[in-house]
Amino acid sequence: MTAYLFLLPALVLLATFTFYPVIFGTALSLFEYNVISPPRFVGAANFRQMVADRYFWIALGNSVKYLAVVPVLQGCAILLALWVHRSARGIGWLRAAYYLPVVTSIVVVGIVWRWLYDDAGLINFVLLRLGLARGPIHWLASPGVALYAVMFVTLWKGLGYYMAIYLVGLEAIPPGYAEAAAIDGAGALQRLWRVTLPLLRPSILLAATLPATYTMFYYMFDQAFGALHMGYAAALGVVLAVVTIGLSIASFRLLREGGLSYY
Amino acid sequence: MRSGNPRLRQVAAAAQYAGLGVLAVGTTFPFVWLFATSLRSTGTVVSFPPVLIPHPPTLANYAGVWATMPLARFFANTVYITGVGILLTVVVSAMAGYPLARMRFPGRDVIFYAIVGSLMLPQHVGLILNFVTLMRLHMVDTYAAVYLPSAASVFGIFLLRQAYLTIPAEIEDAARIDGAGEFRLWGQIMLPLVAPALATLAIIEFSGYWNSFLWPLIVLKSPEKFPLAVGLLYLSGLFAYNTRYIAAGAVLMTLPTIAVFLALQRYFLRGITIGAVK
Known part of the structure; x- marks a missing residue:
């Protein structure tokens, strides 16, 4: 009996705001409804x-x-996790720097990147100065470019989060595996491809479902x-x-x- | 690990560090730029050439944005919604995770799998109906409408269940022999032992509630109830020409999350660890 008492608040809230709306929301797709x-x-x-x-x-x-950003994001995050998976001076600060965009409000991210992408924004300024563009690129206004520009921001904001997930996965792999493979004559790339990545797969599954x-x-x-x-x-x-x-x-x-x- | 020219190895290590450093600049630079903009006395953020070190720096934009917008009010709203939201989520998770980890009762596994399985449900459809539910309950445009729908966190319940599972049975047995009832056992013995998990959950929920924006925008109608994120969006529409004001507002909104993250980053990473255990 006590068990149900402990569960009561969670179940009431989940029933009201998760189960009920999903079930009836699905049913609602067969209705016309304007609230009034x-x-x-x-x-x-x-x-x-x-x-x-x-x-x-x-x-x-x-x-x-x-x-398409999902596999790119995962690939970059795995590479980054492999890179920062070491104990070196300042590595904690580097990891924190990569994680910073994750804890930032999407509103702030939106504001800053809209300015960065502006016709007279910093990105265009740098590109023009370096002679990489002849005129300002309309990052957010031209349909062919806008989606990729937004995808890049997703990459920027999500990289740290997935890096952290893979870092945790990497830390769970005993170092002996890679050492044994090295003794057997496996090169660095082979160790990565045949030992580390397969062992990381549970983390990849976790990340790929989002x-x-x-x-x-x-x-x-x-x-x-x-x-x-x-x-x-x-x-x-x-x-x-x-x-x-x-x-x-x-x-x-x-x-x-x-x-x-x-x- | 690898043999080879030590000189070459040094160069490779330096190159790696340089690469990591460049990347760190890439992820932090927009924040630096935002901060620099908020301290400028003239011009807009989109100026040729861009200004990174404002001279002279000024706090006038902060004073200005504080005077023109009810920022203190938005700030108080955010603190309130975040505080109550975290408290509710932590209490609900701490309660629900306990019987799921340490009690036997009919329907336990069904309930657990229903809770975890709800992550697979089409949540977006649910959001529409949640608005209708809150309307029927006459709760639209209340603070509770913002935090109640996310108060029962599946992640939180799972996290706490994992934490309770790690407590050795001997501790529970000893407490029972001393005659502790179920509620005392939970409140006085178990809760203190899962305090780290509670802290982790609170910190993770902090950035979630603090930054929540789409849902408050939908359920809140009166501007005096807006949290910072919604207020900031309003601000950026209102002062589209005064980017320095917007930058100041954005800095004010971001500083608390960055401060909390830097102070408690160990817990952030641990939260993901526990969440990642399948």
Whole structure:
């Protein structure tokens, strides 16, 4: 009995703000609902509307393109973790420096990078001075560049977080493994590829399940709270969830199949 | 480890350090630049050439932004939301993690897997309904609407469960022999033993609550209840021309998180460690 008392606050909160909204939100995708009048059942109409919605496809396309940042981010984070996985003077400060963007508000990050990317901003200034660009690059205004510019900020903000995850993974690997491989004549690159990376795989799995699909996410928010198309937004959310979960499963399988199998 | 020319090795080590140093400049430079901008007396942030050392430095932007915006109010709101949010999350997690780790009761595994499995649910869909729920409860535009939906943290419950699991059974047995009841055992014996995990959770939740922005923007309507993050966004729209003011506001918002992080960085990394244990 006491056990349930201990669990009560958590279960009430989770039921109200996690389980209930997810279940009914999924159901809401079959309704038309604008908060003011009661929900009206419309069947698959929201999903049919989505197929015809140009902005849905743009948002989905950008989300999928944006996901390309995930493997890049993971690769960079692993390299960085390998690099700072040493005891040397000042290494703690370096790690802290890489982690700083992680604890910074997204609002502040947005403000600073918008200035950095400005036509008259620092990045363009440096590029022009070095003669690498003929005129200012419209980082955030030109459609072909903007997504990559935003992806770079994601990389900048997330690098420290994933570095920390991989660092923890690296610290859990007994040094004997790499030493044994070295005695057997494995070179540095071989040790990395055949010993360290396979042993890091649980950490990679952990990190790869957190893909970011912001463009879809913001479109959904805009529909829900800007246009008050709650049912349509719920349908967008369901598709977003299916895409996210699908890609997570795909990355799981990819990682499990490529490499050793003792996990 | 490797044999080879010692001179070459020194050069390689120096090159590695240089690379790490350049990267550190890359991750910290925007903060330095933001700070420099906030101390400038003239011009805008987007000026040719960029100014890194303002002369003379001035605190006028801080005074100015403090006078034009209810920053003290935003600051107090943020402190309140963050404080209550952390307290609730820590208490709820400390309670829920305990029976999941150390008690036997029907449905324990089902409850545990339901809690952990909720991470796989389409959370974004939930956000829409949470707004409707809070509206029905007449809680839109209250502070509670900001922190209540995230008060039960799956990560927190998991973290605390792991911490309780590491406590040796002998300690529990000894306390029971001394006649301690279940609540006394928890409050007086177990809680102090998981204090490091509680601290870790509190610190991780700190930056989450302090920086939370999208959700407060949705559920708060009156500006006098805005936290700093929302206020800052408002500020950047209002003073788009006065980037020095915005920079000052951004510095004021960022300083507490950087201070907390630098003071307690050991705990940050440990939180991720425990979170990473599958």
